[in-house]
Amino acid sequence: MIAVIGSSNIDMVINVDDFTLPGQTQKGLELSYYPGGKGANQAVTAKSLGRDVLFLTCLGNDGNAQMMKRELEAIDLGNGIRYVDSPNGVALIEVSRSGENRIIVYPGANSRLSPDIIDDSRESLLKADILLLQNEIPFESSLYAAKLFNEAGKTVIFDPAPSSGIDKSILQYVDIITPNETEMAELTGHNLGIEDATAKLHEMGCGNVLLKRGNKGIFFSGRSKSLVVPAFKVRAVDSTAAGDVFNGAFACSLDRGLDLRVSLRYASAAAALSVTRRGAQKSVPRNEEIESLLGE
């Protein structure tokens, strides 16, 4: 079983030719509302790919919360929802013609996911073998959860996204940290090459660094071995949530008992397929599609 503790957002996505410049007003090409949030995207991925998942998240008191509730309940992820008196989390997303995105997150209800709420669900959460964390809930809550699972001997996978407000004290409780290149630079400093940056994260206390490099593939650095996994070539339409789909699929494969290299390839194929589709959770591929891409 996999536990996910994290955010739920409604994504308000506007497609544009090119990103809006400072001081510029431009007309968007299309407007869509999608269920998103890094926590929810990871939970929905792992659940859709067939794992048993408990997703602890806070929803607010508005229409966006109702939309999110329907989406989570539709795939049997409603058990871990907690309601708080606040607007729901929202993300404003621009997606350019080349499929890149820019995101502003308003945390809303996600900022109310406290250590007390985690503690209330402690018994059910600790039935999981793997914990997936991101950084869209209060950092103290992620730190609390990482410590709880680490002390119980479970595997903790931490996605440092967004990378602001992270204290390195969490790294001693994390088995695998999964930054993208921007997050890696923000965590370790901007002038370091990949090997020096990963070495710095090892020095800070994290045993395994999994760097997500988009269409340049994956660089994995453990204390004793490194692995490079090339990216699958696809036509990008919308890269939103590709990193979340990666983490959800990676945890899913590890939870099935598959080894590191196989799990990295499985997750890379899932993420590649997700960028060929629009939306966050709407872009999660089916298991058969992943297997078919892996078999090509």
Ligand code: RIB
């Ligand atoms: O990683 C993509 C996600 O980031 C979006 O779904 C948005 O809600 C923000 O959390």
